[in-house]
Amino acid sequence: MSVSRATPKPLVSVLLPVYNGEPYLGAALESILRQDYRHLEIVAIDDGSTDRSLEILERYRKADSRISVRSRENRGLITTLNEGLALASGDLVARMDADDISYATRFSRQVALFREQPRLAMCGTGVDTLIGDRIVRGKPSPIYRPGSMRVLSMFFTIFIHSTVVFNRRLIPEEMLIYDGAYPHAEDFDLFRRVADRFPAMMIDEALVAYRIHGDSVTSRHQRQMRQTHLKIVAENLEREGLFDDASSLREIGVVASKETIRVAAEFIVSLERKIASCPPETRQAYEDGMLCFFYFLYQLIADEKRPELTHDFLTRTGKWNLIRRRERYGLFVGARAPWCSRLSLAATKRVDALARHLQSVPAASVLPQNGVV
Numbered sequence: 001m002s003v004s005r006a007t008p009k010p011l012v013s014v015l016l017p018v019y020n021g022e023p024y025l026g027a028a029l030e031s032i033l034r035q036d037y038r039h040l041e042i043v044a045i046d047d048g049s050t051d052r053s054l055e056i057l058e059r060y061r062k063a064d065s066r067i068s069v070r071s072r073e074n075r076g077l078i079t080t081l082n083e084g085l086a087l088a089s090g091d092l093v094a095r096m097d098a099d100d101i102s103y104a105t106r107f108s109r110q111v112a113l114f115r116e117q118p119r120l121a122m123c124g125t126g127v128d129t130l131i132g133d134r135i136v137r138g139k140p141s142p143i144y145r146p147g148s149m150r151v152l153s154m155f156f157t158i159f160i161h162s163t164v165v166f167n168r169r170l171i172p173e174e175m176l177i178y179d180g181a182y183p184h185a186e187d188f189d190l191f192r193r194v195a196d197r198f199p200a201m202m203i204d205e206a207l208v209a210y211r212i213h214g215d216s217v218t219s220r221h222q223r224q225m226r227q228t229h230l231k232i233v234a235e236n237l238e239r240e241g242l243f244d245d246a247s248s249l250r251e252i253g254v255v256a257s258k259e260t261i262r263v264a265a266e267f268i269v270s271l272e273r274k275i276a277s278c279p280p281e282t283r284q285a286y287e288d289g290m291l292c293f294f295y296f297l298y299q300l301i302a303d304e305k306r307p308e309l310t311h312d313f314l315t316r317t318g319k320w321n322l323i324r325r326r327e328r329y330g331l332f333v334g335a336r337a338p339w340c341s342r343l344s345l346a347a348t349k350r351v352d353a354l355a356r357h358l359q360s361v362p363a364a365s366v367l368p369q370n371g372v373v
Contacts, residue, residue, distance in 0.1 A: 012040040013090030017080040021098030022051040037107035042067045048074030093166045100162040101209035121170045121198030124159025125207035138206040148285035153195035154236035155289030157188040184221040185228035227253035256304045265316030
């Protein structure tokens, strides 16, 4: 009589790069150590921090044998991530940033999905947003439909980096590497390469709290990130045969001017026409991806705080109906009196900030506090 054996739990290697993460590192580590899925290791690499990050890592390492720590001079995020991949032992590799928080059921939920879908290469989750001491609850997105991930991955970073888990049993070793040619959008590049060949899925529920603060990588390197993002989208559209040469799109990432905005707007209009002729089974995903890319360009232009440029972009694309009523009013006025538009948009931001505050909850009520567990 044969005795059935339970499938062994896969080891989850949590890849944690750290650079000057002192203010938030303790809470991030505790959120991993308090997971209800216990079969994990933390591969922490201190990338030449000049604050107390290494001291914090060593204190936690001494308290929990699942943590390994490597420290050396600063080499940058991409090198650090690839070093961590080489050190990781698990069949599943999870990403985690030193300023974010993983909720207690995150890994058990993701591991369960890989068990249900053995051909799944990659999965991410939704996020709540952590601003100061408040949590703003995330909402599910209707664009994550079955079979849509490959197309969506052409237009934007389909997962927040801190939510992703990779399946090394499926993804070839030579593919699971971050490419230094895509600085500050290395995750976008890797996700699009994996999703192009293998299934990817989203658990469209917040299992991570994503922290927004002025010293984050996203905040410090926004311009370079946007330029690389445009480069990747251009490459994808050329590969798909939607454009013979999309390189002109990248110029708006260097400078927002009347000319670069004209080119970007014409690009969006032309892309819409081409997507309209796509087969019905993929058209919706292309439309969703294109809309996300439109909002990316809109935000890039709006951040220049030159309302006449934003007005020109929305007029050329014919998409005034896609932005909020308050912003439409401010931009119409601002095209004639820019000082007035800036006041209007500033007021909009204050109202939105208040709305977020009213819809949020105290972080202390749901997040672990600093200190060694």
